Amino acid sequence: MKIFSTQQIAVIDQFTIEQEPISDLDLMERASLQMTNWVVQNISNEKKLMFFAGPGNNGGDALAVARLLADLDYQCEMFVLDFGKGLKGAPAQNLIRLKEQRKVLVQMIASEDDLPVIEKEHVVLDGLFGSGLNRMLDGLPATIVERVNASGAKVVAIDIPSGLMGEDNSTNDRSRIVKAEHTLTLQFPKLSFFFPEHEALLGKVEVLPIGLHPQVIEETETPYCLLEPDLLEQKLICRSKFSHKGTFGHALLIAGSYGKMGASVLAANACLRSGVGLLTAHLPHSGYPIMQTALPEAMCSIDPSDLMFTEFPPLDHFSAIGIGPALGVKPNSRRALKQLLEAKPGKIVLDADALNILSMHPEWLKLLPVEAILTPHPKEFERLVGESSNSYTRLQRQRDFAREYQVYVVLKGAHTSIATPDGMVYFNNTGNPGMATAGSGDVLTGIILGLLAQAYEPLDAALLGVWIHGVAGDLAAERSGYHALIASDVIQSLGKAFLSLRK
Numbered sequence: 001m002k003i004f005s006t007q008q009i010a011v012i013d014q015f016t017i018e019q020e021p022i023s024d025l026d027l028m029e030r031a032s033l034q035m036t037n038w039v040v041q042n043i044s045n046e047k048k049l050m051f052f053a054g055p056g057n058n059g060g061d062a063l064a065v066a067r068l069l070a071d072l073d074y075q076c077e078m079f080v081l082d083f084g085k086g087l088k089g090a091p092a093q094n095l096i097r098l099k100e101q102r103k104v105l106v107q108m109i110a111s112e113d114d115l116p117v118i119e120k121e122h123v124v125l126d127g128l129f130g131s132g133l134n135r136m137l138d139g140l141p142a143t144i145v146e147r148v149n150a151s152g153a154k155v156v157a158i159d160i161p162s163g164l165m166g167e168d169n170s171t172n173d174r175s176r177i178v179k180a181e182h183t184l185t186l187q188f189p190k191l192s193f194f195f196p197e198h199e200a201l202l203g204k205v206e207v208l209p210i211g212l213h214p215q216v217i218e219e220t221e222t223p224y225c226l227l228e229p230d231l232l233e234q235k236l237i238c239r240s241k242f243s244h245k246g247t248f249g250h251a252l253l254i255a256g257s258y259g260k261m262g263a264s265v266l267a268a269n270a271c272l273r274s275g276v277g278l279l280t281a282h283l284p285h286s287g288y289p290i291m292q293t294a295l296p297e298a299m300c301s302i303d304p305s306d307l308m309f310t311e312f313p314p315l316d317h318f319s320a321i322g323i324g325p326a327l328g329v330k331p332n333s334r335r336a337l338k339q340l341l342e343a344k345p346g347k348i349v350l351d352a353d354a355l356n357i358l359s360m361h362p363e364w365l366k367l368l369p370v371e372a373i374l375t376p377h378p379k380e381f382e383r384l385v386g387e388s389s390n391s392y393t394r395l396q397r398q399r400d401f402a403r404e405y406q407v408y409v410v411l412k413g414a415h416t417s418i419a420t421p422d423g424m425v426y427f428n429n430t431g432n433p434g435m436a437t438a439g440s441g442d443v444l445t446g447i448i449l450g451l452l453a454q455a456y457e458p459l460d461a462a463l464l465g466v467w468i469h470g471v472a473g474d475l476a477a478e479r480s481g482y483h484a485l486i487a488s489d490v491i492q493s494l495g496k497a498f499l500s501l502r503k
């Protein structure tokens with residue numbers, strides 16, 4: 001699913017009105033019907049609903065939803081923000097319709113004194129501002145937001161919590177943003193919905209389709225996209241009857257150091273469970289019995305060092321390399337990583353300490369092969385590019401980094417984002433908080449390595465790997481819940497996760 005900017009959404013909205021064609025009033029009614037249906041299914045009509053409507057179409061939606069719900073015997077009160085200019089267009093027509101219906105008390109709010117008392121038991125429907133917000137809230141709107149947030153009432157935001165910008169909130173003040181329990185967003189999630197600092201403002205997000213014109217959606221270009229199963233199903237490669245283990249590549253995993261060999265075992269296991277033909281794990285000598293015992297399917301290449309990575313085997317046999325989990329950053333390992341990069345290793349995924357080494361030696365970044373995949377968590381990414389004060393800035397840095405070095409940057413998080421060398425960013429929404437556990441990242445590295453070593457292009461390996469990792473985590477959480485979930489559970493669910501793509 002494409003993620004558009006709020007400016008693009010306004011253009012798509014206008015195109016739909018002209019080309020469907022449909023009047024703006026009818027489009028607003030269509031959107032409002034969707035939201036009304038959601039309220040009917042989720043909120044009891046014994047609750048008193050307090051609507052707040054702003055000056056634009058977001059307010060128009062609130063006015064229409066109040067009328068539709070009042071017809072269904074919901075008890076509604078309407079408070080309209082009065083800037084002294086009156087409403088225009090479709091919102092003005094909806095105000096007239098609501099007044100003519102005579103079922104809802106409508107009050108204008110011109111100053112703080114006009115504000116109602118909001119009880120904890122009420123439900124607030126927030127239609128102050130939506131995608132037309134163009135500056136931080138202040139004055140009366142900011143006061144309303146403060147009151148709503150302080151009331152303890154359940155808040156349902158129409159399209160977007162009022163005060164939240166669709167994209168960049170780096171100069172916004174979160175105390176002036178509505179804190180919703182549910183956000184009913186129209187047709188497309190907004191970019192700012194994918195940033196962790198906004199989770200508590202958005203609550204649970206419901207994307208409600210409102211039938212915007214498919215042609216303009218298809219033709220409008222955006223660098224941002226949400227991963228969906230349809231796209232990934234197309235990417236999964238079918239296995240022919242005549243395939244053999246040589247068809248599915250030979251992966252080389254370089255991971256683990258003394259005391260942390262588990263990272264290597266987890267990544268190797270996940271790699272094998274992702275369909276690779278053959279896997280060689282390169283390990284310090286002390287890791288040899290561990291790997292051979294834990295995972296008989298893996299072959300081993302033994303480092304001269306007993307404790308850490310200092311040398312890599314000849315690369316000719318391998319179709320992809322994964323390096324980094326629990327490697328350590330000792331000088332010998334650093335030197336060996338540099339030599340590996342100088343040997344032009346081809347398809348490669350770098351994680352954890354491989355990235356930490358690169359942040360200690362930024363001059364080696366230029367050695368990264370084109371289309372290498374880097375899988376940092378936010379801290380590792382910060383070490384590479386410096387601190388970012390918010391997710392929007394971090395996202396722009398992620399895009400810049402991917403373009404500058406022509407690599408894929410998989411920034412791990414609740415919505416893992418994958419930035420590509422050509423400036424695209426894909427967001428993932430599979431996975432769950434239970435996966436914030438030791439070894440989870442090693443499993444992802446193993447999956448991506450397994451896919452890379454087969455015939456998957458780096459882009460497809462990154463997208464499919466991230467998505468499958470999340471699905472496997474979700475399946476594992478169904479069995480163990482979030483608290484008890486460990487990385488091995490995710491590996492156990494990989495089979496079912498691949499099967500969910502039905503090939």
Ligand SMILES: NC(=O)C1=CN([C@@H]2O[C@H](COP(=O)(O)OP(=O)(O)OC[C@H]3O[C@@H](n4cnc5c(N)ncnc54)[C@H](OP(=O)(O)O)[C@@H]3O)[C@@H](O)[C@H]2O)[C@@H](O)CC1
Pocket residue numbers: 009010012013027028031054055056057058059060061128129130131132133134135136137138141158159160186210212
């Ligand atoms: N997607 C779709 O197709 C559909 C979308 N729909 C709905 O439309 C919504 C978008 O509507 P919208 O464009 O009218 O914008 P909205 O947010 O209501 O308000 C803009 C007004 O606020 C003002 N203003 C801005 N910032 C301000 C501030 N800080 N403090 C004070 N004022 C401020 C600004 O005026 P300004 O002061 O800038 O002149 C302007 O008057 C969208 O979220 C969805 O709910 C559906 O109806 C149907 C289909």
Ligand SMILES: [K+]
Pocket residue numbers: 058126127128129130157158159160161162
């Ligand atoms: K809103």
